[in-house]
Amino acid sequence: MRAPLPLVAALAGCAAPLPAPDLVQARAAPVPLVEVTPTPAPTATVAVSLAALTVEQAVLLSLSNNRDLQVRSLTPVVAGTFQRIERGAFDPEVFADAVYDRERASQVARATGQRFDVSGESSSIRLGVRERLPTGTEVEAALAHTLDVSNRTPRQQQARLELTVTQALLRGLGPAVNLAAVRQAALEEEASLYELRAFVEALIANTELAYWAYVLATEEISVYVGSVELARQEEQDILQRVDVGLLPELELAAARAEVALRAQALIDARSRREAARLSLVRLVRPDPGGALSNPVTAVSALEASTEPLDDVDERCQLGVVYRPDLAEARIRLKQGSLQTVVTRNGLLPRLDVFVALGKTGFDSRFGDAVGALGGPTYDVRAGLSLGYFLGHRAAAAADVAARASAQQAARAVENMAELVELEVRLAANEVERARAQVKASATTRDLQAEAVVAEKERFEVGAGTALQVARAQRDLLASQIAALRAVADHRSALVRLYQAEGTLLARRGITVAGTELAR
Structure with missing residues (x-):
């Protein structure tokens, strides 16, 4: 053992x-x-006379x-x-969402004033993977499928591909701060x-x-x-x-x-x-x-050395x-030096830039909807996100404590x-x-x-x-x-x-x- x-x-x-x-x-x-x-195995005890x-x-x-x-x-x-626990924060995460909606309603036509019944069902499923990188980047990719059935509209299926990238520009930027815990x-x-x-x-x-x-x-x-x-x-x-x-x-x-x-x-x-x-x-x-x-x-034997110490x-x-x-x-x-890197970065405001790309395909059948993803249609979203704590007392105190330590x-x-x-x-x-x-x-x-x-x-x-x-x-x-x-x-x-x-x-x-x- x-x-x-x-x-x-x-x-x-x-x-x-x-x-x-x-x-x-x-x-x-x-x-x-x-x-x-x-190894966490128990220690073998040596028995000697x-x-x-x-x-x-x-x-x-x-x-x-x-x-x-x-x-x-x-x-x-x-x-x-x-160390493995801290590195787990950068492991890829697989996610899945499933939603089912059913509706029965009564509406009035604006042109004729007649009342009519509307019923429909909608189901969607979304699969994807997301990962946080040491650079302060978050990447998410997903594939979604939606099925809509209604008594007022034709059956329609939707396939969608999504890619979203978010990058920290101030707080949380770079491996120096993100890998400090590791x-x-x-x-x-x-x-x-x-x-x-x-x-x-x-x-x-x-x-x-x-x-x-x-x-x-x-x-x-x-x-x-x-x-x-x-x-x-x-x-x-x-x-x-x-x-x-x-x-x-x-x-x-x-x-x-x-x-x-x-x-x-x-x-x-x-x-x-x-x-x-x-x-x-x-x-x-x-x-x-x-x-x-x-x-x-x-x-x-109990013996002594006679050599003097000269060094x-x-x-x-x-x-x-x-x-x-x-x-x-x-x-x-x-x-302690690594901790000051973290606390100094914590004094910065949160400023993130994000870009979201998407392609959607529509058809009455799922296979055709997936095939329609190769078409010229697409959508793009980009923007900035800013956040800052007024006073920043907690972050400032943590930074002072880290530098003093x-x-x-x-x-x-x-x-x-x-x-x-x-x-x-x-x-x-x-x-x-x-x-x-x-x-x-x-x-x-x-x-x-x-x-x-x-x-x-x-x-x-x-x-x-x-x-x-x-x-x-x-x-x-x-x-x-x-x-x-x-x-x-x-x-x-x-x-x-x-x-x-x-x-x-x-x-x-x-x-x-x-x-x-x-x-």
Whole structure:
């Protein structure tokens, strides 16, 4: 079953961050592997075990199973119908009219003054086609047949051909105004695709962030479990020394307190991991039944890149090119400009010129009446039609509103472009901070490990206390957690940077059909 999502997915580049592409590379769309065409059919849910989940699989599952995405992916399908609806105004229309008259009357002859009865029947049928053109022209062609039967006149049949052309000269003249609604509908469809792309980008970012949050929580539990076991070993060692009289009993209190503190920290860590698991499962939704109890085992390694960012200006330019919300704002600006064309034309008076041509054939039989159409008889009508609203308040107000909205949209685009640059620079700054913290926290962790060894040696020779050893081990535990969080922060900062640039989908090999490049 095909999904209603206009995505072209290729997740090969999802595991590791890519180097920042230059503007020429950024304009090249990723090579599509699997194309999913927009269709109103329901989305097939992919059911996959989470026993060995990679970050690539998590992204693929979120694109396949996420309920919010399934709902939003139908929006472009709906928007795509608007253009066809607006073009329907220019479809040819076939029409038919049929009329039957019957009359019985009494009349008085003017010459003789005698009264006489008159009875008659008349039937007519008219078939034709009419069409409105984008130029502001209306064309109508018709064929009519009339039969008259009366007790006072011979039977007579009439065949008639008619052609009427009406052309707008002021209001409604030209394709620019008449096709504005069609072009606005096409822009609406394009805007809905960029809106969907922004949602897909946010979904992928949230999925990756949730995945790394779960990996971090799992790694933290490993550290906390090891620290609890170490604290218990220290407690047993001190207890044995107290029993043989090598240490005073007061040293045991510090060891027991340290065990309790680390057990307390382990409880909080397990709670954080469960919260991270629930968030991740909600995004990937591997079970068609929607159960949140699925166990998760993340297998992608928590690693950080050591390459510094030295191309922030270029990344800001990428944001201007690729950000879907900025592209959508530009499309809204185009829609507003088209609306001003319509409202400005609405200020003009209605002035139409029309020409009607007709040929009529008469005879007692229909076939002969049709044959008589080739005769020299014809009729022509031509004229002008003028209409103007005094004051024109509604049209003037609509024009003012449209022009103000267009100016508002233009300023919104300028403001959004500045915000995009700000977001990219802030995200790049966070990446650099996290990268520096990875190295600094690793150094701190190693030094804290040496400090623990030194405190233990001092404790062994009687120059230190169990409390000092516990404090050193506590500092080591904090440095180990800080080192893990620094790596996770760096991975998360990269994801947010790619999202701020608008290149997250391109870096993951995913495109939304119709939005390969922001215009």
